[in-house]
Amino acid sequence: MTEMTPEMQGLKTRLKAVWMAGDYGVFAKYLEPGALEFLARLAVAPGTRMLDVACGAGQIAIPAARAGARVTGVDIATNLVEQARARAAADGVEVRFDEGDAEMLPYADGSFDLVVSLIGAMFAPRPERVAAELLRVCRPGGRIVMANWTPSGFVGLMFKTIGRHVPPPALMPSPLLWGDQATVRDRLGxxxxxxxxxxxxxxxxxxxxxxxxxxxxxxxxxxxxxxxEALDASGQAALRRDLEQLWTEHNRATDGTTRYDAEYLEVDAIRGQSA
Incomplete structure (x- = not known):
């Protein structure tokens, strides 16, 4: 177990509660087309030992396993791991889903041929630990692929809008830095x-x-x-107004629906012989 300060432990507890709030399994249904596009580009060969870090409700883990990969998914949110297991069982697909932390992955060194994180590991509060763990569990010569929201893209703007109403944790660097090319190169080094x-x-x-x-x-x-939940009634009204304005300004649909594209940085790396 990696030691951490009481303040960091408290932050991680709060972050786990954040990701267990709502229902990401329902939320992610509208995100499946983009997730499947990302998975298709990976071209995962049958038999590949694949780890999906911050796997959510199994949006790419289950399709990858259906295509023949040997998939493990890991997520910090207990309820999402349970959803993923139930979904895999209902689909008759064999996937191992574990509850775990991207900063302290519960796997041996070099356990996987492919380590993937689709808009997930970027939200852990200690990015240097995340980078070290992604490298550690990937075998030498294996592949690490991430998709991370960029600071200037739509989701980056959304988080900045939220941050004007509810300031982000002081202990945590912006997750959007994972969407900066120079920062990613520095972290994976x-x-x-x-x-x-x-x-x-x-x-x-x-x-x-x-x-x-x-x-x-x-x-x-x-x-x-x-x-x-962190705001009073007037604060909630102000946040709602700003978010509605953001979505309206970026909406490409003209038929009463909502469509927009969010920029992300796709990171595709080959692990060296030593990390």
């Missing part, structure tokens, strides 16, 4: 033999208008659910 990054767009589509999108996020998406 000499642990990788090759590193490529590319900016891509993640499609979001909702069959309802921006005002209902805000309510959807408030109900099902942990960070926004908790942000609203």
């Amino acid at each position: 000499g642990g990788v033999a090759q590193l490529q990054t590319s900016k891509r767009l993640y499609p979001f589509a909702y069959p309802f208008p921006p005002a209902e999108v805000v309510e959807h996020y408030r109900t099902y998406y942990g960070p926004i659910n908790r942000a609203f």
Whole structure:
């Protein structure tokens, strides 16, 4: 067990509660098209030992296993691990799902051929630990792939909007730094033999208008659910107004629905012989 200060332990406890709030399994249903696009680009070969870090309700772990990969998913949120297990069982797909921390992965060195995190590990509060763990559990010559929201993309703007109403934790560097190419190169450092990054767009589509999108996020998406809970009635009204404005300004749909693209940084690295 990695030692940490009481303050950091308290922060990690609060972050776990954030990700267990709402219902990410419901929230992620609208994100599946983009998740499957990401998974398709991985071209995971049958038999590949794959670890999905911050796996949520199994959005890419289960399809990867269905295609023949030997998949393990790990997430800090107990309820999401339970959802993922139930979903895999219902689909008749064999996947191992564990409750665990991206900063202290419960696996031996070099256990996986492919270590993936789709918009997940970026939210752990100690990024240097995350980088070290992704490298540690990947075998030499194996592959590490991440998708991380960029600071200037739509989701980056969304988190900045929230931060004006509910300041982020002082102990935690911005998760959006994982979407900065120079920062990623610095964090993975000499642990990788090759590193490529590319900016891509993640499609979001909702069959309802921006005002209902805000309510959807408030109900099902942990960070926004908790942000609203931290505010009084006037603060909630102000946050709702700003989020509705943000979604409305970026909405590409003209038929009463909501569509937008969110920029993310795709990181594709080959682990070196030593990390």
